[in-house]
Amino acid sequence: MAAFLFLHLALLFLLAGPAILQTPDPAEPDLLDRSADFGARLYRAVAGRTDDNVLLAPLTVFAGMLALLSGTSGPTQNQLLQGLTLTGLDPQILPDRFQALRNAVLQPGLSLQQGAALFLDQSFQAPPSFQDLVQTKYGGQTQTVSFSNQANAQDVINRWVQDRTQHQIQNLLSALDHQTQLLFVSAATYQMRFSPPFNASLTQVERFYVDRYHVAMVPMMFRADKYFLAYDGGVKAGVLKLPMADGAAMLAVLPDEDVDLTAVEEEVTSEKIRAWVRQLKKTKLEVQLPVFLLKRSYALKDVLQVLDITQVFQDGTDFSSMGGASRPSLSQVYHASVISMDESSDDGGSGGGATTFSSPPPRLTFNRPFIFIIYQQASGSLLLMGRVANPTEN
Numbered sequence: 001m002a003a004f005l006f007l008h009l010a011l012l013f014l015l016a017g018p019a020i021l022q023t024p025d026p027a028e029p030d031l032l033d034r035s036a037d038f039g040a041r042l043y044r045a046v047a048g049r050t051d052d053n054v055l056l057a058p059l060t061v062f063a064g065m066l067a068l069l070s071g072t073s074g075p076t077q078n079q080l081l082q083g084l085t086l087t088g089l090d091p092q093i094l095p096d097r098f099q100a101l102r103n104a105v106l107q108p109g110l111s112l113q114q115g116a117a118l119f120l121d122q123s124f125q126a127p128p129s130f131q132d133l134v135q136t137k138y139g140g141q142t143q144t145v146s147f148s149n150q151a152n153a154q155d156v157i158n159r160w161v162q163d164r165t166q167h168q169i170q171n172l173l174s175a176l177d178h179q180t181q182l183l184f185v186s187a188a189t190y191q192m193r194f195s196p197p198f199n200a201s202l203t204q205v206e207r208f209y210v211d212r213y214h215v216a217m218v219p220m221m222f223r224a225d226k227y228f229l230a231y232d233g234g235v236k237a238g239v240l241k242l243p244m245a246d247g248a249a250m251l252a253v254l255p256d257e258d259v260d261l262t263a264v265e266e267e268v269t270s271e272k273i274r275a276w277v278r279q280l281k282k283t284k285l286e287v288q289l290p291v292f293l294l295k296r297s298y299a300l301k302d303v304l305q306v307l308d309i310t311q312v313f314q315d316g317t318d319f320s321s322m323g324g325a326s327r328p329s330l331s332q333v334y335h336a337s338v339i340s341m342d343e344s345s346d347d348g349g350s351g352g353g354a355t356t357f358s359s360p361p362p363r364l365t366f367n368r369p370f371i372f373i374i375y376q377q378a379s380g381s382l383l384l385m386g387r388v389a390n391p392t393e394n
Helices: 002-014 029-047 058-070 074-083 091-105 128-138 150-164 261-265 270-279 301-306
Strands: 054-056 113-121 141-145 182-191 204-209 215-232 237-243 248-255 281-290 292-299 330-341 363-365 370-376 382-388
Touching: 029 054, 029 058, 029 091, 029 261, 029 270, 029 301, 029 382, 054 292, 054 330, 058 074, 058 091, 058 113, 058 128, 058 182, 058 330, 058 382, 091 128, 113 150, 128 141, 141 150, 150 182, 150 330, 182 382, 215 270, 237 270, 237 281, 248 261, 248 270, 261 370, 270 370, 292 301, 292 382, 301 330, 330 382
Parallel strands: 113 141, 182 330, 281 363
Antiparallel strands: 054 382, 113 182, 204 215, 215 237, 215 281, 237 248, 248 370, 292 330, 370 382
């Protein structure tokens, strides 16, 4: 049915103009592209390990990993550059370039709330110059804790995550190794506010086909309007764009009914995402989307090692650029993120009504697992990526 729908719309696309992806002046297009490359690789690595819902804030993780990179030297730094897809860039200019990128992407009004922190054992004292670099260039922070006091250190980190996820994620850590010397933790929250918004009065409970054997009943939003839409015949999936009130947009990627979602995910790269945006064309459409709230947290050490980031976790890691006589080893990288999708609007209203057309347009219903990608329209920067496998599960 989905394949028929997109083929039916193909003739309309030929008459419509493509959606234009704007490029900002210059935060550093090269660094932006590389951050997107890393984000897509990270998403594929995480998604390939689970059949559940997935949620990541790639730019937030990338910022923290760059802060770590600024504290390294020698082979450790070289491997981090390679793992973060930064080969060929001078590490000395990365802080300024990322600061420019960050300032261009994180514009006032953006609904993304995010943060990153390096938690160091009190036996290691990072110099003020490094702490200032982490804060001013990467928007992160360094914090000293006593990992020998496991309960207290765990409480400090969990409260930090709670504060940055609006208390949606309560207990990121359930245990800590007393030999821990350095942890990297990042967190992000995002509330989707569509522009124009969906009307809550049109939301109805309908079926969501989790898999061949399981059906969930979920609130399904509805709106008839003119949308930007594309169909990728290579992966057999439709791509719908929904603009946000804060200047971001969501790409919702729905595979055909006979296509496994994981087969599409394996093809998701930063270039594939850019190609989808270039192919978008406006058409009349009725859209149904499920309401959901995702709260996900990950220990990313094993995932990053799959991406060839290994030395930073080993004894003898060269963190000499952090300063200090002793050198810590990184024990784990944690990431927590929260996203909600509903009919919320900036004015607090119930949203607009459905547009009336002289004849009913085709309907696209997201009633089976799909991928979503949140990006800033002005730059194309990837903010969040995720999979909705079951909207009734966080």
